[in-house]
Amino acid sequence: MSANAGTVPEVVPSSSLIPAGAKFPKAAKVALGMPQMRANLAHATGTIREKRAKVAGELDDWEQLRDAASAIKADVQHRMPELAIEFERKATEAGATVHWARDGVEANAIAARITREAGADEVVKVKSMATQEIELNEFFEAQGLRAWETDLAELIVQLAEDKPSHILVPAIHYNRTEIRDIFRGKMIDAPTGLTDDPAALAEAARLHLRKRFLSAKVAVSGANFAVAETGSLVVVESEGNGRMCLTMPETLISIVGIEKLLPTFTDLEVFMQLLPRSSTGERMNPYTSIWTGATDGDGPKDVHIILLDNGRTDVLADEVGRQALSCIRCSACLNVCPVYERTGGHAYGHVYPGPIGAILAPQLEPGRHDDLPYASSLCGACYEVCPVKINIPEVLVHLRQEGPHQAGEKAAMGAAKAVMARPKLWRAALGAARFFTRPWRNKGYMRRLPWPGSKWTVSRDMPMPPQESFRDWWKERER
Amino acid sequence: MSRIGLFITCVNDALYPSTPKAVVAVLERLGYEVDFPAAQTCCGQMHANSGYRRDAGVLARSFEAVFDSYDAVVTPSGSCAAMVRDQYPDLTGSDIGRRVYELSEFLLDVAEVEDVGARFPHSVTYHPTCHGTRALGLGDKPLRLLRAVEDIELVELPEADQCCGFGGTFALKNSEVSSAMLADKCRHASGTGAEYLAAADNSCLTHIGGGISRSGGPRPVHYAEILASDA
Amino acid sequence: MSAREDILNRMRRSLEGAGEAAEAPREYRRALAGDTEVVELLIDRLVDYKAQVHHGIESIADILDEGQPVVVPADLPQEWRVGEAIFIEDDPLDPEPMDADDLDAMDAVLTGCAAAVAVSGTIMLDTGAAQGRRAITLVPDHHVIVVRRDQIVGHLAEALPRLSATSPQTWISGPSATSDIELQRVEGVHGPRRLDVVILDD
Numbered sequence: 001m002s003a004n005a006g007t008v009p010e011v012v013p014s015s016s017l018i019p020a021g022a023k024f025p026k027a028a029k030v031a032l033g034m035p036q037m038r039a040n041l042a043h044a045t046g047t048i049r050e051k052r053a054k055v056a057g058e059l060d061d062w063e064q065l066r067d068a069a070s071a072i073k074a075d076v077q078h079r080m081p082e083l084a085i086e087f088e089r090k091a092t093e094a095g096a097t098v099h100w101a102r103d104g105v106e107a108n109a110i111a112a113r114i115t116r117e118a119g120a121d122e123v124v125k126v127k128s129m130a131t132q133e134i135e136l137n138e139f140f141e142a143q144g145l146r147a148w149e150t151d152l153a154e155l156i157v158q159l160a161e162d163k164p165s166h167i168l169v170p171a172i173h174y175n176r177t178e179i180r181d182i183f184r185g186k187m188i189d190a191p192t193g194l195t196d197d198p199a200a201l202a203e204a205a206r207l208h209l210r211k212r213f214l215s216a217k218v219a220v221s222g223a224n225f226a227v228a229e230t231g232s233l234v235v236v237e238s239e240g241n242g243r244m245c246l247t248m249p250e251t252l253i254s255i256v257g258i259e260k261l262l263p264t265f266t267d268l269e270v271f272m273q274l275l276p277r278s279s280t281g282e283r284m285n286p287y288t289s290i291w292t293g294a295t296d297g298d299g300p301k302d303v304h305i306i307l308l309d310n311g312r313t314d315v316l317a318d319e320v321g322r323q324a325l326s327c328i329r330c331s332a333c334l335n336v337c338p339v340y341e342r343t344g345g346h347a348y349g350h351v352y353p354g355p356i357g358a359i360l361a362p363q364l365e366p367g368r369h370d371d372l373p374y375a376s377s378l379c380g381a382c383y384e385v386c387p388v389k390i391n392i393p394e395v396l397v398h399l400r401q402e403g404p405h406q407a408g409e410k411a412a413m414g415a416a417k418a419v420m421a422r423p424k425l426w427r428a429a430l431g432a433a434r435f436f437t438r439p440w441r442n443k444g445y446m447r448r449l450p451w452p453g454s455k456w457t458v459s460r461d462m463p464m465p466p467q468e469s470f471r472d473w474w475k476e477r478e479r
Numbered sequence: 480m481s482r483i484g485l486f487i488t489c490v491n492d493a494l495y496p497s498t499p500k501a502v503v504a505v506l507e508r509l510g511y512e513v514d515f516p517a518a519q520t521c522c523g524q525m526h527a528n529s530g531y532r533r534d535a536g537v538l539a540r541s542f543e544a545v546f547d548s549y550d551a552v553v554t555p556s557g558s559c560a561a562m563v564r565d566q567y568p569d570l571t572g573s574d575i576g577r578r579v580y581e582l583s584e585f586l587l588d589v590a591e592v593e594d595v596g597a598r599f600p601h602s603v604t605y606h607p608t609c610h611g612t613r614a615l616g617l618g619d620k621p622l623r624l625l626r627a628v629e630d631i632e633l634v635e636l637p638e639a640d641q642c643c644g645f646g647g648t649f650a651l652k653n654s655e656v657s658s659a660m661l662a663d664k665c666r667h668a669s670g671t672g673a674e675y676l677a678a679a680d681n682s683c684l685t686h687i688g689g690g691i692s693r694s695g696g697p698r699p700v701h702y703a704e705i706l707a708s709d710a
Numbered sequence: 711m712s713a714r715e716d717i718l719n720r721m722r723r724s725l726e727g728a729g730e731a732a733e734a735p736r737e738y739r740r741a742l743a744g745d746t747e748v749v750e751l752l753i754d755r756l757v758d759y760k761a762q763v764h765h766g767i768e769s770i771a772d773i774l775d776e777g778q779p780v781v782v783p784a785d786l787p788q789e790w791r792v793g794e795a796i797f798i799e800d801d802p803l804d805p806e807p808m809d810a811d812d813l814d815a816m817d818a819v820l821t822g823c824a825a826a827v828a829v830s831g832t833i834m835l836d837t838g839a840a841q842g843r844r845a846i847t848l849v850p851d852h853h854v855i856v857v858r859r860d861q862i863v864g865h866l867a868e869a870l871p872r873l874s875a876t877s878p879q880t881w882i883s884g885p886s887a888t889s890d891i892e893l894q895r896v897e898g899v900h901g902p903r904r905l906d907v908v909i910l911d912d
Contacts, residue, residue, distance in 0.1 A: 029655045044893045051893075064738040071734035078731040081721045094876060100714040152899060153890035169890050176891050198891040202899045209900065214810040214849070230875050240848065240886040240901025247844045248810055258717070265875045269867040270738065272881075276830075280889045283755065284830035287901060288881035289844075295878050297802030298843040309717045317724035338642045342659045375653060377646025377660070378528060380613035393614070397566075400530030413526060417534035420489065421541055423518040430493055445692055455651040459658035460689025463494055470487055470496035474515050 008184040013162035014173055015346040023371040027347040028339075040175045041344055045335045051281025052332055052385065058283070059273065068270045070389035073326035076261050077316060083228040083261045084307065090231025094293025096303040101255075103310050104134030110306050111136060111220060111253050112143050118251040118302065120145075120217040124209075126235060126242045127151035128222025129167060129329055130255045130308055132351045133364075136220065147220065148212060150241035152205050159186040165345030167352065168279050168331040173344050176201065202239075209241065219245035219300070223256045224328065225271060226305075229264045232292040233305065236275060236285050246289050252300035257308050259325040271328060274387035278330040311364035320398040324359045326388040333382035333392060339375055348372060355382035359395040362403070373399040427471065434465040441467060482514045484549030486542075486579070488556045488681070489521035495681045501707035502555050502582055505595050508707075509586075513553075519545045524562040527570065529648045539563075539571045551589065552579045555703045557611020557679045560584070565614055581611060581679065582703055583620035594627040599708045602632040604673040604697060606664070606687065608680040609642050621679045621702045628705060634673040638663070645686035661690045669696030677702040742864030748828040749909065752862055755831025759884025760897050761905040768792060770820065773854055773906050778817040781808070781850060783842030786820065790840075790856055802843045813849035819902075820854045821847055824879075825869040826862045832883045833857060833907065836874045844878050853902040855882075858910045 014037055018027045031037065056062050076083060088098045101107035107130075115123055123140070125131065125147050137147040137158075149158045156171040157164050160182045164170030171179065180196040183204055191204055221242070225234040233254055235242045246252060262271065276285040294303040316322050334340045334354030345353030350361035350369060358372040373396045382392040405413075419425045440446050445461040448454070456462060483506060487499035499515075506513050523538030542563065546552045552575075554560050564576030586592050605625060611617045625633060644650065644660025664687055668676050676697040678684050688699035711719075742748070753763050764773065771793030774780055782791065784801040791797045798816070800808050822840030826833045833855055835841045840856070847853055863869050873879060886901030897903065 025653050025655065028653060032655055032659055040892070048889075048893045059739075061738040064735070067735050068738055071732060075731040075734060078725065078728055080725070081718050084718065084721070100712070100717050102713050102716055106713060150900075151890070152888050156890070169893060171890060172893070179891060198888075198894060198896040199898060201891060202888055202896050206899055210814075213900065214814060227875075232876060238886070239888045239890075239899035241899065243844070243848050243880065244900055247848055258721075266867075266870060269740070269870055273830075273866060280893075280895070282759075282883070282889075282895070284827075284832045284881070284883035286759075286883050286885070286887045288879075290879040290881075292876040292878075295837075297807065298837060298878050299845070307717070309713075309720065313717060313720035313724050316721060319728065338644070338660050339653070339656055342656055373530075374649065375656075377609070377642050377644060377649045377657065379609035379642035379646065381609075381640070381642070384613055397528055397530070400528070401532040403530060405530060409529075410531075413529065413531045413534055417526060417531070417537060420520040420523075421537050423520055426489075426492075426520045427517075433493060445689070452651060455654040456689070458654055459661060459693075460650075460686060461692040462689060463685060465494055466496055468496065470492060470499045470515075471517065473496060473500060474517075 008181045010185060011160055011174070011178045011181050013160050014344070015163040015165070018346050022349065024347060024349070024375045025371070027349060028343040028375070031343040031347045037173045037344055038342060040173055041341055044169070044172050045341045048281055048335045052278060052335065055277040055281050055283055065270055065274055066387055066389050069274055069387060070326065072262065072267055072270060073388050075263065076259070077322055077325055080258060080261065080316065083263060084258055087226055087228040087231055087261060088307070090229070091293055091305055092231070094231050096231065096293040096305050099304060099306045101306050101308050107134050107255055107306050107308050107310070108136050108139035111255065112140060112145060114251065114253050114304050115145055115218050118218050122146040122148060123218045123220045124148050124150050124212055124216040124245050124249070126219065126221035126237065126245045127154050128220070128255065129351065130222045130257050131220060132164060134255070134308070134310060136255070150209050150213070150245060152202065152239060155205055156182055159183070163346060164351070165353065166331060166334060167329050167354070213244040213248055216245070216249045218251040218253065219249040221245055221252065221254045223254050223260055224275065225262050225268065226256050226260045227262050227265050227268070230292055232265065232290050234268065235289045238280065238286045240287055243287055243289055246291065247299045249300055251302040251304070253304045253306065255306045255308055257310070258312055275328055275330055278332040278385065278387040314366070315363045318363065321359070321363050321395055323390050324356070324363060324395060326390050327356050327360065328388055330387055332385040332387065336381040336385050338379060338381070339377065348375065355392045356390070359392055359399060362399055370403045373403060430465070430469060434467070434469065437464045440464045482512045482549065484546050484552040485513050485515045486519060486546065486552050486554040486559065487515070488554060488559050490682050490685070491555065494685070495701070498555050498681055498701040498703055501701065501703040502553060504707040505703060506553065508596060509590055509592060516545050522559045522562045524559060525647055527562065527566050532570070536570050539567050539573070543571065543573050543575050546575065550578060551585065553582055553585045554579065555582050555679070555701060556681070557581050557608055557615050557617055558682065561610045561614035581615060581617060583617060583624055583679065586624060587620050593623055595624065595706050597706045597708055598629040598710060599705045600630040600710070601675055602634055602673040603675045603677050603705065604634045604636040604668060604671040605639070605702070606636055606643065606668070606676060606678045606683070607639055608678050608683045611679045612640070617679065624706060625677065625702055631705070634671045636671055637667045643683050643687050645683050650686060661686060665690040665694045665696055669694065671697065673697045675700045677705055740865060740867035742829060746864050748862050748864045749859065751864070752826055752828035752831060755828065756884070756907055759831055761831070761884050761907050764906060764908045765911065767856070767908065767910060769908055770854065773908070774818060774820070779815065780818045780820055781813065781816045781846050782820045783840055783846065786822070786840050790820065800842055800846050810845070810849060813845055816850040818852035818854060819846050819850040820856070822856045823861060825872040826857045827866050827869045828862060828864045830866065830883060832881050834869060834873060835880045835882065836877045838874060838877065844880055847880065848901060851902055852904040854906045854908065856908045856910060859912045
């Protein structure tokens with residue numbers, strides 16, 4: 001407990017308010033009832049949308065870059081075994097130890113073993129979606145090891161005992177005042193009189209982590225790209241916490257999803273233009289680190305890479321769905337999504353929220369997230385901004401077609417189809433609708449419908465059929 | 480060119496006769512002959528997008544049979560045109576979508592007319608519907624046609640490119656999120672002070688109009704009806 | 711079966727009948743327009759991200775204060791060590807190189823670079839000549855980088871061939887920053903909070 005504790009308002013972790021295991025519609029309803037979070041999200045996503053549009057607009061070859069990135073990633077998927085083996089060979093030749101993990105448990109166990117063998121009981125961490133996905137921190141804790149998040153937003157979430165709500169900015173659901181209160185309440189060495197000035201908050205994080213960086217023995221990272229041609233890993237970051245973790249400790253463990261492969265070093269000329277502009281809306285992120293195995297006299301001597309499957313090879317089998325493996329985790333789709341903007345990430349109930357989560361989660365964990373493909377109005381804003389051109393609406397519809405359907409809905413859809421497939425029945429149905437809605441015709445709309453129509457009339461009136469249909473008018477005219 | 484087949488869409492068939500009537504008026508004003516094949520029903524979009532692929536396939540094949548003989552099919556719906564063009568190739572292998580045009584595509588790209596001779600002395604704000612704008616790639620085509628209308632006063636809709644929250648069965652399955660999106664759209668629409676809110680899809684207009692009917696704001700109207708107007 | 715064999719087999723099984731992907735179209739730019747003033751562009755982009763820009767080697771004397779401990783790579787040209795700062799050489803192959811605490815005691819670090827990309831304001835280090843190992847450009851709070859005119863290119867694609875692909879690389883675009891609070895960029899977190907760039911004209 002910090003000296004400040006008790007004197008500052010406690011920030012309730014918003015993920016704790018959403019019932020565990022709640023399906024999206026229910027979880028979203030809870031999230032919609034959090035006005036501060038909604039205001040924070042609207043402000044943050046609005047800011048980043050504008051920045052992204054501006055810097056993407058600066059490049060007159062943006063569409064050509066997207067086409068290239070999309071095709072390179074499709075090639076990676078088609079040649080994944082060959083590229084993975086090439087990466088392994090090159091990285092090994094350069095002095096890295098490459099491990100393979102079928103799932104999160106295997107990956108976590110390997111990381112924990114390496115940590116212990118290095119004589120450490122704690123690690124510093126670079127922000128990594130893969131380690132979130134496999135819940136490495138929780139695994140380490142259960143093993144008596146400690147994992148310290150060093151990315152500012154991850155640190156905020158860890159201190160708040162909350163869960164990340166965004167791929168790039170896990171604490172996007174908090175504003176500066178809430179972050180100050182979290183620091184004052186939970187950060188043991190928070191400066192006294194800490195204000196909510198973002199620069200002061202960043203300074204507090206710097207002081208809090210500096211000793212830990214300089215003394216850490218083991219670091220755990222993910223990677224944005226794994227270059228097969230050279231065996232190199234790439235980490236894209238802003239704060240320098242990544243550089244600290246990748247440079248200062250003796251031992252480095254990088255957990256890398258197999259879909260992160262790129263064929264050649266030159267391919268970075270495509271992705272390193274697209275990623276920073278799509279994610280933080282910068283022409284380039286402050287720091288990019290690239291390393292290949294171990295280097296004498298520079299950085300960690302003991303370099304490990306864990307190649308992670310965890311459901312990815314199953315996704316690869318679906319020829320429509322596999323494009324989700326092209327994702328470079330930029331978050332542009334979250335930032336433009338009207339659903340995400342209003343519900344935040346926790347409502348999705350998975351480490352990957354937003355549009356990309358809605359197509360990735362149900363594929364990585366089949367049967368567990370069948371509600372997510374419906375968490376979209378199919379407006380297509382996500383596809384429009386995706387730097388690797390993942391056709392998210394297409395995959396959403398595909399997953400809806402693959403997934404199970406509720407019996408009542410199935411019957412209703414079947415009946416609708418049966419009527420619509422027979423023009424005579426269709427005309428009869430239209431006539432019947434006009435007949436039975438006559439009492440409301442003068443008013444023009446209905447304000448309350450019985451369930452399931454009540455789901456509509458909760459916020460919208462329902463217009464009534466007209467007296468004369470187009471068909472009658474046309475018949476009259478033709479006569 | 481042989482006659483144009485008019486696909487009015489199931490939503491207009493059931494609720495909005497004035498929109499297909501307006502399409503007929505505009506096309507005939509430009510000298511085209513329009514045919515309405517009475518056996519038409521629905522393009523299958525609701526079934527496809529809700530995950531009922533087989534049902535959608537049945538409806539797609541019946542659409543193909545009804546419209547196969549036309550060189551051009553015109554429809555006043557961006558989302559139905561997008562359904563036929565984007566999803567039929569995968570659903571049934573049909574490329575009939577190449578001959579299916581949303582009204583503004585037909586007017587600008589085939590007829591090559593921007594000024595259709597309409598007059599509409601009212602203030603109008605325009606909502607670019609998602610499927611028309613993004614999936615079909617209409618861009619500002621309907622808006623270009625509206626700009627050429629005599630005496631119209633176009634008012635910009637703030638955050639126009641944001642979805643209204645309809646999304647077919649999304650409005651029912653995720654009713655709360657949909658309603659939150661709708662509330663913002665209605666707020667922006669009424670803030671314009673315009674008399675009318677125009678769009679290229681009556682399903683979206685049903686949604687927005689259903690909200691405006693409670694909150695107040697501009698009257699929803701399909702842009703085809705403005706193009707048909709010569710008041 | 712090992713995890714490796716298992717995963718590779720699963721990949722192959724999933725890809726049965728998938729065939730080959732089409733060759734990637736590469737219609738994007740690989741250079742800026744010929745008449746671009748790359749030095750001006752670089753300066754504009756550096757300043758935009760709150761780096762300080764200086765011209766000529768003598769400016770180092772003004773950037774670094776008298777008596778400041780400044781770490782430099784052992785192969786940093788002597789003529790760059792101007793002014794009254796105390797230049798301390800780091801040689802990673804030294805049996806007892808500077809450790810983290812030694813580096814933390816430095817006020818600044820002075821290095822060269824491998825390349826600079828104008829369009830994004832990015833300076834690239836690949837631990838080659840006059841750059842030193844990665845730790846020396848990370849721990850001190852102030853980084854002074856000397857960029858020769860001939861190291862400046864317009865576009866990222868022009869810079870990549872100039873890098874030693876398999877050496878440790880650090881691409882730097884402005885001082886350490888974060889966008890984690892309300893997605894607004896704030897300078898100054900864990901990396902050097904002050905970045906000075908000295909441009910040497912031909």
